[in-house]
Amino acid sequence: MSVTLKDVAALAGVSRSAVSRTFTEGASVSAKTRSKVEKAAQELGYSPNALASSLTTGRTKLIGLISNNFHNPIFLEVFDQFTRALQERGLRPLIVNLTDETEPANSVRMLRQYSVDAAIVASSTLPPSFAKAFHDAGVPVVHTFGRSATSPEVHVVGIDNVECGRMAARELLARGYKRVGYLGGPKNATSAMDRYRGFMEEVENHSDLEVSHSFADNYSFEAGRAEMLRLLKGTPADGYFCGDDILSIGALSSLSDNGLKPGKDIGIIGLNDMEMSRWESVNLTTIHQPIKQIITSSVDLVEEMLKDPTRYPEARIFPCRVIERGTLRPRL
Amino acid sequence: MSVTLKDVAALAGVSRSAVSRTFTEGASVSAKTRSKVEKAAQELGYSPNALASSLTTGRTKLIGLISNNFHNPIFLEVFDQFTRALQERGLRPLIVNLTDETEPANSVRMLRQYSVDAAIVASSTLPPSFAKAFHDAGVPVVHTFGRSATSPEVHVVGIDNVECGRMAARELLARGYKRVGYLGGPKNATSAMDRYRGFMEEVENHSDLEVSHSFADNYSFEAGRAEMLRLLKGTPADGYFCGDDILSIGALSSLSDNGLKPGKDIGIIGLNDMEMSRWESVNLTTIHQPIKQIITSSVDLVEEMLKDPTRYPEARIFPCRVIERGTLRPRL
DNA sequence: ACAAAACTTGCAATCGGTTGCAAGGGTACC
């Protein structure tokens, strides 16, 4: 049914090798043969079967893209960037939606069955061991948004979450907040714990502070909202570091339900700087994470791994910065 | 490097056929052989190469998922549902991000190179001819969220956008709005035009109405916001049907910037009923589109196409209903 | 004009599986 190498060869009156060679870069074909083949291919509407050729070349150009953050709008941006960056380089994203799974075994098996050239684990919640499982199974892997480390076991691209926690704490202190709280993502998320750690490091030396913390069920609007509602039933802090913009936006929503003004009654600083945070109705003060660079860099790294599979694991950590908007009071 | 059929066969002391057969459902293998093979496979960590087998079976279980709506948060929900629904059936989503392209040629070629079993065009903006191009190239295709038709050229699953336009108009009329407007998506989107048509059909017989319409640049927050800002500079209508929730939310944002209260000063009804529309701070009255059923049904249809490729094109149109929240005044 | 060097081309093996076919082995039945 579909047209193959052989058909083109027959029509062009050349061998199959000749056809193959005109379609592979840098192979030795005369101009005459090439044009005969191209004409025949054109006529038949031939395009080479990438999977068949992967059998001999060992390259599929398929890249597994594994994630579990399908309820955080930031992830649409992430998806957009990743799929485009991969496409631009002639790579094809094969998606794995991890929603209810936390074990790598199934994903690893599946991606190996499809002979992906590499895998990208795009998640700030999964532990390094998750990405490591791909590495151990012989699948080159980059963990994007993964836990930063000075000597990582696999390639990691992202930010230093501990430092972001410190940064958020410093920002609250610089604005004179005395009852400060961390409202983090789920306890089993590495990013939630790292941000927590940084936050605590920074505040624990100040004896005049009242410090609290809690964790939402997941990185979602609903979870942030629910957690802040719960806090408001007791005695809330006056300045919060919410571990993520979508949590922040959920928290903001529960503030206004209770007639509280963000930035005035209660301060909130988020993390990510997603598109929505810029909306006038949200106007969230937050820590900017350079998503686009992180993703471009991740895909660069994937390409380099393909060239040199023995490449030594590397951590690429990008700096973040505070974006001042309307949900914290002014600096003192 | 990777372990193959041959290795397992050697270790188990059987032929390659025997190994192949133990891994294919319904093949004839004795219990004894099977267990020998399974033991050997276990020991070597073997799992069959899906791409190699696709060569002979003609099935890859890869499904192309093509879309262009990477700036509308609804699409994260769509993505989540699609990837899960496909996975549950053992199918693998191969993503095509169409962002700047409107011609199917490249996507078609690429998906044929990867021998996808079928393609899903998930877009309410692309014309039927786009999906048709896949069909014509021999790739079974379902157009999800596509233009409904009584005799479609390819499988279509979605809603009747014309009827939704009517429904929105009726809703505005039932609430006594007299200066009604349609604020649609981009003019080149089929859904924007269909909703426009339905809206107009319904209002044109009422001589006491003042009717206006305009189109945003795309389905995004920014576009909706910009368009409403522009409208507010002139004499806006008092009741709008915004062609999509994200447009509505953009429009709402520009209303509150101008000190206008949605539902009181200006009414807005959206379409989609995405998660965000339920947020208390948004509380958008909108037309609910049954995304989940649409997607499940699309994937069902994909499976049935795989079973019977000659299956006659079918349109599966799902009913929508108005969800009353806070952005329209009460019914008279 | 001739030899050497460089380039083209087709053959055939190979990638990792699947499958039709025929042979072999076992069981059931009379």
Next chain:
DNA sequence: GGTACCCTTGCAACCGATTGCAAGTTTTGT
């Protein structure tokens, strides 16, 4: 015990491509 039938197994061809090798052709240099 002999025949008929069914199940299991391996052989070998094939899926659609790539590639090392050797033979054939062209180009280059003198």
